[in-house]
Amino acid sequence: MFLINCPYCGERDQSEFIAGGEAHIERPKQPTELSDDEWAEYLFMRKNIKGIQFERWNHAHGCRKWFNMIRDTSNDEIKLIYKMGEKPPKG
């Protein structure tokens, strides 16, 4: 059970949050210009890696804000939490 440091509220129990899948998948600005394959890439394709993963989380039973998390899925270590709209660190 993670202890998650909400960027707006501070440390809270995981039960207050929901996970929202992979982060930094931007909705295409002009979907109609995309081929079926390109649209499918956005719509369906998600990474599921053992190791460092970028994720979206929502403090659903708290401030209701979405934020980003970098988590090592092999040991559940939360490496970094940063707000929506902020860029992930390089490397």
Added chain:
Amino acid sequence: MSQNLRVKSSNFIDETSRISFKFNGKTYYGFKGDTLASALLANNVHLVGRSFKYHRPRGIMTSGSEEPNAIVQVGNDKAITEPNVRATEVEIYNGLEAKSQNCWPSVNFDIGGINNFLSPLLPAGFYYKTFMWPASFWEKYEIAIRHSAGLGRSPTKPDTDIYEHRYIHCDVLVIGAGISGIMAAKSAAQNNLNTLLLDEKNELGGTTIYQNSDNFKIDNKISSEWLNDEIEELKKLDNLEIKTRTSVAAYHGYNYLLARENLTDHQSKDEKVNKVRQRLLKIRAKKVIIATGSLERPLVFNNNDRPGIMLSSAVKKYADYYGVICGKKNIFFTNNDTAYESAISLYKKGINVHCVIDIRENSNSSIVKEAQDLGIKIYWSHTVVDTHGYKKLKQISIMELSKDGQSFANSNKTVLDCDCLGIAGGWTPAVHLFTQSGGKLKFREKDQVFIPNIYPSKQISIGSCNGDFELDEIIKNTSDTLKDFLEIDNSDYDNLTVKTTKETSKKNIWLLPSDKFIGKTKPFVDYQNDATAKDIKLALREGFRSIEHVKRYTTTGMGTDQGKLGNMHALGIIADTTGVKMGEVGTTTFRPPYTPLTFGTIVGRNVGEYFDIFRRTPMNDWHINNNAEFENVGQWKRAWYYPRGNESMHEAVQRESKATRESAGILDASTLGKIDIQGSDASEFLNRVYTNAWSKLGIGKCRYGLMLNEDGMVYDDGVTTRLGENHYIMTTTTGGAANVMSKLEDYLQTEWPELDVYLTSVTDHFATATIGGPNSKKILNKLIPNLDLSDENFPHMSFKKVKIGKINCRIMRISFTGELSYEINVQANYGKSLWEQCIDAGKEFNITPYGTETMHLLRAEKGFIIVGQDTDGTMTPIDLQMDWVVSKKKYDFIGKRSLYRSDTMREDRKQMVGLLTDDSNTILEEGAQIVSEFNQNPVQMLGHVTSSYFSPNLNKSIALAVVKGGKDMMGKKLFIPMEDKTINVTVVDPVFLDKENKRLNA
């Protein structure tokens, strides 16, 4: 009563307080402080249960939570009887009733015991190999197995005990209150750290607290006296909460732990009235100190399971702590020095110790020398090869080991009389919680133990669970580790003088040899599951290699004790047999809970009406007073229908439906989700989330909207009203309200943060009464005489803000039934008043309250969908024949692109149609499959029925269905095969009633 098996010496037993209890129907006496196990042993009761597979007689083996044999059923009340309780953990109280498990008809005469003699036929994997084939025989086997097997009986009535949950946050959690745990808790609390100390026993102090030997001294005091003083000091500290009888069940990530606090299980019926029985502690600790100690291992040799064979440390604890003599002719059998501590302790109490059998060649440690000086005979290089006595140990046979320990030096066999054999196979660090937390172990070759290596969180293991077994090591390493871990400069324990004995030689033989062929022996590794060394060898011969596979095939370690005693032997035997190093075999996964938890503890207060929360509308009391039946919609309790007299559901719904279309009906629609949307970009936002266009919707007008997922599938629907230039109120389905809110927030925060839009959930803020039917206008006119209800002033799909009396109302003229209807929204507190006024005003028009069932029927007559009933996440608006609500002009909206994927544009997708049965009285079953012909193999399923009713207004059965390519099947005959008959249907348009929408403006 005979208590001649007691020695007077114990500080922990109150001999002035006699306690009466029943075991297997017979009354016994013990003393306050006894466990069921110690009290039974004091009464010379060793036979307490039968093993699982062979039903062999079994006795008390240990003195703690690792007990594999003495598993009992406590209590004979149908509501509060508990199976699988360890007799070694049950503290006796007046009126306690317990009985043996897994024996039938009685522990002394057990019919399953015949399995013991059939055992050559019951090898490892027996259940898998035999009972799985032929499959048809399984039913017959099962009856026999279920009767003879089984670990206890479940209660047959609801649990009457009270349980609860508590959250605890602390700086430092210390698990285990043995000597190192006490040192840790004191160090932490003294340094202003908020500390929680837990121990599964009823007393603090672990094994040291009854260590009376002057071989072990700290600061020139006998170790138990020193520890007692420490505990007294500890109890004076602030910052410290101590919980005994509390067992940590699980250690999850981020130092989140679950523990069970046992509050009343040691109390008599009268004492525990109205008290909480057990509490689940949900602990979040900044730092965790594991001081769970170690478990003594048995030795694996032929027939090592007879009642009277116990761990040497248990024999010692029963004597030292409980003052109980386990045997009159005691022998110890060992591979290390531990047994000598026990032997000397017993000897000094005047208890007979016949000899020690030691598999080592010799030892020059001081404690062994002391035993020799006391005249205790030692058989060096000897092993027990067999034991005798069926229900109680009577004799053992011993032989001299060869140099390599795998066979014998000669063929001489000595038989010794013995009624209690204390076996000592070395100590296993209790690393269960450490590994549960994700910690990685390492194997220490020197004494062949697994110890903590890599810590996944802020935690540390100290004492013997970290592999420190000698007293001086424990004190020094614990002190050093604590200073470092707690970041403190000096400690009370820095310069203590410690006197201890040192073990000088160790020897492990995981499977001791027998003079018999292994196939004829029973060297038990897992007592509870009757897994023997020979089963493990068989599994290896049959090709199993992974320890996880061997475990499951042989069931080693799969009992309620999770193999706390035998797992190391299983690993050792695998390593020896396969030639792989023990450290490389690895351990099996340790899973929570460490000891079994009751269901009561897990659910806490969330039982009965508190199992799940529910929501009620402001009109709820009226519905109850008017005989409504309720249905659950999400967490809402919604009025379902209002039966009158002896009406059935069908009759009530038919009456309600007819009355609404003929005159007027009223529905409590308060549960519909409502989201208040404001901001200068509100219109643009709606454009993006709904399939149709919103920019041109006038203020005071309403519009139906369909919301898709990005995959193009229908997600939710509802009417949204424009209240002002930048202000809308959106309604959602009852069940979808929370999800829609989350989804919209998600898009606003993450995809379109540039939009100036604010969402507020106002579902609970408003109560809604919908009056519909041809007379609804007249009723509303009575309620608000000065409001012009003409179609010109208040047309369909428009909104008025008015007052009924003094109540502010938002009225939408919208319809989900196809009738002229008005949805009146008021501030929730006025809901019941509004409802009653509507009912009063409608009396002369026979206004009929209707529930969700009639609502569903009326909308089905009009062919309106219910998201979630007629859709299932695979339906596009095109599939639903709702192209009219999808804007072609809009450049983009959620899900638009997906409507042009090759898959969503297929002509043969399942599409929404209406169905009419050839026999108009036959009502289809919702979910029934639809086919077009039977001569295919397999028959192709075209789709299924989604909604089905008998329409009282059309006087025939109607149904909505999804059918492959259904759009082009109008008029086609299809079939619905049911269990007993096939129903013929015709595909029709899904709008059954009033296609021209005349009734909306009636």
